[in-house]
Amino acid sequence: MGKVRKTRKNTFNYSVNRKKLKHKARKKAAPRIACDEIRNAWNHSKSVAGNMAEMGLAADPNKALPIRPRTVIGEQSRVRKPYVLEELKAAASLPSKRTMGISNDMILYVRHMVENYGEDHKAMARDEQNYYQDTPKQILRKIKLYKHHHPQEYEALLASRTKQ
Known part of the structure; x- marks a missing residue:
């Protein structure tokens, strides 16, 4: 006669925090930034708003262009990566490859x-x-x-x- 296989039951691991695991997995699977200039200057340890403020970009357009005119003091002093803006302007001034042509x-x-x-x-x-x-x-x-x-x-x- 053949041997009897012993199977071990799958038991729940109580020492693992599933919420933290899910949060880490979601952070790892964050969308890829398509713009090269922004991706190269991105700091993963900072928030989106912090990264955008360093680059001189607006994370929230409603705050960047308010309905009521407000004076923003020291906005330019927080821009630590102005080269990103310059690279974006240079890329925007190049002719687009996607211009619709005629057959x-x-x-x-x-x-x-x-x-x-x-x-x-x-x-x-x-x-x-x-x-x-x-x-x-x-x-x-x-x-x-x-x-x-x-x-x-x-x-x-x-x-x-x-x-x-």
């Missing part, structure tokens, strides 16, 4: 419509190349987007249309 297909589509119809959006809606059956308002929106991204080309298209 080549839409450029060709808008050029065709403007070359053939000029400003007549109702005629554009009835054109054969309007594959997606855009309404005149949708076509107008696409033309405005093209005009925003390529203003010189749009003016040249209109000028060539009026010469014909």
Whole structure:
């Protein structure tokens, strides 16, 4: 015959403070700071408000921009990490990678419509190349987007249309 396995019962450990464990786990699993400048200057031993005040940022926008005008004395003297503000300003002044561009297909589509119809959006809606059956308002929106991204080309298209 085989041996009988002895299993030990799971017993509750009374010496462990579960509330503290949960608090530690929650602190460890804090969200990752996406901004490099702020993450590098962050001090984990301080509170959010303390960290933000050191960097010269506002943790609470309601306190930063009060409804009633108040005089804040010594606000700039608490900023111990001004380089964070400078880095954020430099990063904000760089051109964004997420600027919405226009696809080549839409450029060709808008050029065709403007070359053939000029400003007549109702005629554009009835054109054969309007594959997606855009309404005149949708076509107008696409033309405005093209005009925003390529203003010189749009003016040249209109000028060539009026010469014909």
